[in-house]
Amino acid sequence: MIHGNQQAAELAARVAGLGAPRGVSGEGAGLAQLWLWLGHAERARAEAERAFADADLRGDEVQAGHAQAVLSALDARSGDLDRALSRADDAIARLRASERLADAAGVMLDVAEALLSRDGPADLSAAAARLAEARTALSTEPSGAARDRLRLLLAWARGATGDVDGAIAELESLEPSVSSARDLAWRVHATLAHLHELRGAEVHARRSSERAMELLEDLATALPREAREHFWLDPRRAAARARASGSARAAASSAASVQGEPARDGRWARLLEITKRLAGEHELDRLLERITDSAVELSGAERGFVLLVGEDGKLAPAAVRDAKSPDDPHVVFSQSIAEAVQIDGEPIVTVDARADGRLSEYLSVHKLMLQSVACLPIRDRSGIVGVLYVEHRVRRGRFRSGDVELLLAFADQAAIALSNARLLGENEKKRRELEAANEALEKAKDEIERLLVARTAELDDARRELGRARDALRSAHDRHGIVGRSEAIRRVLAIVDRVRDASVPVVIHGESGTGKELVARAIHYGSSRARKSFVAVNCAAIPEQLLESELFGHVRGAFTGADRDRTGVLVQASGGTLFLDEIGDMPPKMQVDLLRVLQDGKVRPVGSEEDVLVDVRIVCASNKSLRDQVTKGLFREDLFYRLSVVEIRLPALRERREDIPLLCDHFLASIAKREESTPKRISREAVRRLASHPLPGNVRQLEHVLMNACVMVEGDVIEADDLALLGDDFRPSLDVAPAAPSFADEDDAEDDADDVRALGGAPPANLEEWKTLERRKILEALEATNWNRVRAAAHLGMPRRTFYRRLKEYDIL
Numbered sequence: 001m002i003h004g005n006q007q008a009a010e011l012a013a014r015v016a017g018l019g020a021p022r023g024v025s026g027e028g029a030g031l032a033q034l035w036l037w038l039g040h041a042e043r044a045r046a047e048a049e050r051a052f053a054d055a056d057l058r059g060d061e062v063q064a065g066h067a068q069a070v071l072s073a074l075d076a077r078s079g080d081l082d083r084a085l086s087r088a089d090d091a092i093a094r095l096r097a098s099e100r101l102a103d104a105a106g107v108m109l110d111v112a113e114a115l116l117s118r119d120g121p122a123d124l125s126a127a128a129a130r131l132a133e134a135r136t137a138l139s140t141e142p143s144g145a146a147r148d149r150l151r152l153l154l155a156w157a158r159g160a161t162g163d164v165d166g167a168i169a170e171l172e173s174l175e176p177s178v179s180s181a182r183d184l185a186w187r188v189h190a191t192l193a194h195l196h197e198l199r200g201a202e203v204h205a206r207r208s209s210e211r212a213m214e215l216l217e218d219l220a221t222a223l224p225r226e227a228r229e230h231f232w233l234d235p236r237r238a239a240a241r242a243r244a245s246g247s248a249r250a251a252a253s254s255a256a257s258v259q260g261e262p263a264r265d266g267r268w269a270r271l272l273e274i275t276k277r278l279a280g281e282h283e284l285d286r287l288l289e290r291i292t293d294s295a296v297e298l299s300g301a302e303r304g305f306v307l308l309v310g311e312d313g314k315l316a317p318a319a320v321r322d323a324k325s326p327d328d329p330h331v332v333f334s335q336s337i338a339e340a341v342q343i344d345g346e347p348i349v350t351v352d353a354r355a356d357g358r359l360s361e362y363l364s365v366h367k368l369m370l371q372s373v374a375c376l377p378i379r380d381r382s383g384i385v386g387v388l389y390v391e392h393r394v395r396r397g398r399f400r401s402g403d404v405e406l407l408l409a410f411a412d413q414a415a416i417a418l419s420n421a422r423l424l425g426e427n428e429k430k431r432r433e434l435e436a437a438n439e440a441l442e443k444a445k446d447e448i449e450r451l452l453v454a455r456t457a458e459l460d461d462a463r464r465e466l467g468r469a470r471d472a473l474r475s476a477h478d479r480h481g482i483v484g485r486s487e488a489i490r491r492v493l494a495i496v497d498r499v500r501d502a503s504v505p506v507v508i509h510g511e512s513g514t515g516k517e518l519v520a521r522a523i524h525y526g527s528s529r530a531r532k533s534f535v536a537v538n539c540a541a542i543p544e545q546l547l548e549s550e551l552f553g554h555v556r557g558a559f560t561g562a563d564r565d566r567t568g569v570l571v572q573a574s575g576g577t578l579f580l581d582e583i584g585d586m587p588p589k590m591q592v593d594l595l596r597v598l599q600d601g602k603v604r605p606v607g608s609e610e611d612v613l614v615d616v617r618i619v620c621a622s623n624k625s626l627r628d629q630v631t632k633g634l635f636r637e638d639l640f641y642r643l644s645v646v647e648i649r650l651p652a653l654r655e656r657r658e659d660i661p662l663l664c665d666h667f668l669a670s671i672a673k674r675e676e677s678t679p680k681r682i683s684r685e686a687v688r689r690l691a692s693h694p695l696p697g698n699v700r701q702l703e704h705v706l707m708n709a710c711v712m713v714e715g716d717v718i719e720a721d722d723l724a725l726l727g728d729d730f731r732p733s734l735d736v737a738p739a740a741p742s743f744a745d746e747d748d749a750e751d752d753a754d755d756v757r758a759l760g761g762a763p764p765a766n767l768e769e770w771k772t773l774e775r776r777k778i779l780e781a782l783e784a785t786n787w788n789r790v791r792a793a794a795h796l797g798m799p800r801r802t803f804y805r806r807l808k809e810y811d812i813l
Contacts, residue, residue, distance in 0.1 A: 029055070029066035036070050037183075038223075039230035039237070045074050062103075065094035069107045076114035077235050084114060105137035105146055112153050116160065117236075124160055131157060148178050152188055159195045168195050186215035190240045201346055213244040271298065271410060278417040282424045288319035291388070291414045296321050298410060299374060299403055301390035305333050306378075306414075308386040315342055315387065333389055336362035337375050341387045347376040349404050374403065376411045380419045388414065482518050483666045484659035488651035492519065495648050500526040505598070505643045507583075508621040510650030513700030516621035517579060519648060523619055524577035532576030535569045540585035547590055549606050558607025570603045574614040583643070584622040584629050591636045594618075598642050618643065653698040657691045663699060664690070667706045680710055685720040693725050721802075775810045778803070782812070789813075 029051040035044035048070040055063035068091035075084035088111045095104035108130045115127035131153055138146055151174050159167030171192050178185045189212035196205035220231050232238060274294045281287045288306050296304040307315040315338050341348055350373050372392040377384050388411045482493065499506055500523050508516045517536060524534045542550050549558075553568030569578060580586070586594070597603055598618065602611040620643055629635035653660070664682050672679035695701050705725060709718045777796065785791035793803035807813045 029063050029070060032067060032070040036073060039232065039234040041074055041077070041230075041233070044070060048074070061094040061098045062100055065091045065098070065100070065103065065107075067091075068094065069103075069110065072107065073110050073114075076110070081114060081118060085111060101137045101140070102146060105134040105150075108134040108137065109146070109149055109153060112157075116153065116156050119160070124157065127153075128157055145181055145184060148174060148181070148184055152178075152184070152191060156191050159191075159198065164195050164199050168192065168199070171195070182215045182219055186212045186219070186240065187236070189215065190236075190243070193243060201344075203346055209240070209244045212240050216240060268406065271406060271413075274298070274410070275413045275417075278413060279420070281417070282421050284418075284421045284425055285319075287417055287421045289321070291417070292319040292321040295388055295390050295407065295410060295414075298406060299390045300392075301372075301374070302392040303333070303390065305338075305389040306386060307333075307338050307389055309342065309384065315339060318386070333391070334362060334370060334373065334375075337373060338387050338389055341375045341377055342384055345377050345379070345384055347374070347404065347408065349374045374407055376404075376407050378411050378415045378418065380415045385415065385418065482515060482522055483662050484656060485662065486651075486656035486659045488656045489659060492648060492650060493522075495646070496522050496526065499523060499646050501528060502646075503617050504645040505618045505620065506646045506648060507626065507644045508619065508648045508650060509625070510621070510623065511652050511696075511698055512623050513698035514650040514652060515699050516623075516650060517581060519650065520577070520579040520619040520621065524579075524617075527577075527617075529576045529617060533573050534577050534579065535573040536579040536581060537569050538581045539590075540582035544587045544590075547587065548593065551590065552593065552603050552605050554606035555608045558605075562607065565605075568603060568605060570597060570614050570616055571612055573616045575616070577617045577619055580618065580620045582622060583620040584624040584626055584635060586635075588636070591639050595636065595639045595642060598639075653695050653702060660691050660702070661687050663702055664706060667703050668710070671707055671710050675710070678716070680713065680716055680718055682706075682709075682718040683720065686718050686723055689720040689723060689725065771810075774806065775812070778806060778810065778812065 029048065032044050032047035032051055035041075035047055048067045052064055052067035052071070055061075055067060068087045072084045072087035072091060075081070075087060088107050091107045092104045095101075095107065112127040112130040112134065115123040115130065131150065134150055138150060151170065155167040155170040155174070158170065171188055175185070175188055178188055189208045193205045193208035193212060196202075196208060216237055223231065232241065274290075274297075278287065278290060278294070281290055292304045292306050295301070295306075304321045305317055306319040308318040310316050315335070317333075337348055370391055373389075374391070375387055375389045378386040378388055388407065390407070482489065484490075496519060506520075506523060508519050510516050520536070521534060524530060537550060539547065549562075549566065549568070551568050551570055553566050553571060554562050555565050556562055597614065597616075600611075601614060603614050604611050626635055626640050626644065630637050630640050653663075664687060668679050668682065690702065690705070697704070705723055706718075708724045709722045712724075713719075713722045778792070781792040781795045782789070785795055789803065789807070790800065793800045796803065798806075
């Protein structure tokens with residue numbers, strides 16, 4: 001069954017968790033106590049005697065006292081109470097001497113319980129004395145299982161003296177505090193069952209007995225299978241089981257006695273039909289009417305009522321049926337009888353209400369002249385929910401004993417039907433509430449969708465407005481394409497801000513591709529002339545013979561081919577700005593005419609005799625130094641001083657390399673917008689390569705390099721090798737662009753220009769020449785270095801990783 005101290009200790013721990021008496025353990029007297037609780041008397045006695053002998057030999061009074069207590073309990077259960085009392089006194093003395101008062105009190109309670117169980121002539125007084133001793137010993141313990149057990153035994157003794165109601169009240173008040181200690185809780189319910197039997201309350205006795213058995217079954221189930229063998233051999237548990245079995249047999253016998261009577265009227269068969277009919281009715285009001293009608297029909301009563309407990313706890317008629325006046329619900333009943341059944345939970349059945357001593361004090365009984373009354377509780381899992389009340393005011397002895405059992409069974413079925421109807425009603429109510437909630441949710445959803453559409457439209461409008469504001473901000477920041485945050489470009493923009501609202505001429509100096517026209521446009525569009533025309537003329541691009549006509553205009557017949565009047569750009573730009581690019585290349589004669597315009601503000605078209613007044617601002621640009629041109633006699637000095645009121649020098653891109661990342665982002669976004677494609681990204685290595693390149697073509701060259709990369713690169717990222725920076729004369733076309741290798745780390749990101757110089761010779765004209773030249777040079781380098789790849793790459797000045805990719809591409813190794 002159980003082998004070893006470890007198993008015994010584990011079992012003791014489990015038993016202790018079930019609320020077993022204090023002292024249960026896996027060794028010594030505790031093991032004997034464990035066997036005693038499990039119901040194995042022989043093992044308990046053997047362990048107790050062994051523990052007592054060992055403890056007595058060692059002088060351990062505590063263990064000896066516990067062992068004697070176990071032997072005392074075993075003697076009491078075997079019927080030898082005198083010997084049990086002797087052993088108990090010895091155990092108490094030993095425990096007291098060791099100042100184990102609580103343990104001594106436990107032995108006193110064992111003795112008192114044994115005396116109350118024997119119920120002899122002098123046993124009650126002896127038990128009372130033991131209980132008084134135990135109370136004194138437990139006075140220092142405010143709570144705990146020992147005090148709860150003391151209260152149980154005091155209530156038992158109180159009931160034995162005749163105060164059954166007081167004993168029941170005490171046990172009912174004790175019941176909540178022992179609910180978690182199942183070993184004590186079942187004994188409380190078993191004692192309650194005994195007291196209810198003394199009182200004659202059979203229903204309450206049966207209920208308490210059944211509850212005691214439920215707790216015992218729980219205890220047995222919680223034990224290991226091998227430990228359940230002797231559990232039910234304990235005399236107290238056996239008595240509780242016998243009592244519960246006896247109650248069940250009595251109920252069955254009562255039902256069987258009634259079964260003989262229905263043979264005459266078939267009421268039990270009728271009850272089955274009524275139960276089926278009740279189960280099929282789910283509407284509460286109709287169900288209550290059916291319950292009342294069926295009760296009157298089954299009992300043969302004159303009137304019937306279903307009284308339900310309201311929210312205020314009081315009974316109120318829910319359905320009334322009067323056999324003589326079935327349509328009159330305004331009838332009265334004995335409220336006193338109904339309330340007594342509600343409070344006590346016991347049925348009241350009387351064959352002569354006015355002569356019944358229990359009901360003699362109820363005024364309603366005499367006022368209504370009641371004869372036969374049957375009132376039964378309707379209870380569900382939550383408790384009493386109402387009463388079933390039937391009566392007959394004329395016939396005495398109308399309800400027989402068989403009617404009570406029949407109506408009790410009917411009341412139970414009515415309670416089930418009521419509970420189901422209420423649950424269905426609640427479910428239906430919840431379903432309607434859920435439908436209403438769903439409908440509200442649908443409306444809310446529609447409203448949210450409407451608001452979402454509106455908000456989306458508002459968001460789209462805001463997004464468009466934000467885009468316009470961003471474009472305006474970008475325009476204000478970029479100054480019509482002037483991108484940069486470097487100190488050099490900030491100085492240029494500061495001068496632009498200063499001169500834009502003045503009408504003085506401005507000369508812009510800068511290398512080709514630095515953005516001179518952009519600065520001129522920034523001056524114009526930032527000024528008060530922005531609403532008028534901005535006209536740009538490249539003086540170096542127009543032949544000298546046509547430049548005069550282009551600037552001043554002509555009239556019809558002024559020269560061969562002048563078949564109509566033509567307005568010159570000076571007149572076209574009147575009110576606005578005229579941008580003269582490459583003014584250093586303007587012919588001397590045009591310089592004289594331009595000087596006259598600046599002095600007089602008048603223009604005479606070619607072939608005309610009339611002057612035209614103009615109000616134009618002149619902004620000039622040159623990639624040559626006008627001072628040097630004046631020194632060389634190529635540019636009029638007076639015109640120079642007339643134009644050079646404000647000079648702006650644009651820095652070359654190599655002088656503001658920190659602006660290259662911003663320029664890259666700007667051009668890539670512009671290219672993607674123009675081509676209606678996704679903007680490509682540029683790697684850091686590619687930006688570093690651009691920053692390290694001289695870029696003699698300045699911003700214009702940078703834009704063209706990026707345009708080339710956007711066209712040629714298949715992926716989304718432009719790498720360093722994708723940049724066409726092989727030389728000013730080499731611009732790969734779409735059909736001959738060389739493949740662009742991708743560098744793996746920044747140390748390998750060297751200029752392609754260095755690779756070209758390493759290969760020697762002029763840059764190739766197309767892709768095939770490039771590959772042929774590169775393969776030949778790689779082979780020559782390998783031959784020269786005895787095929788040492790590291791030295792060959794160094795010899796060519798080519799990064800090693802690039803060199804290895806070329807070897808693989810050309811299938812050299």
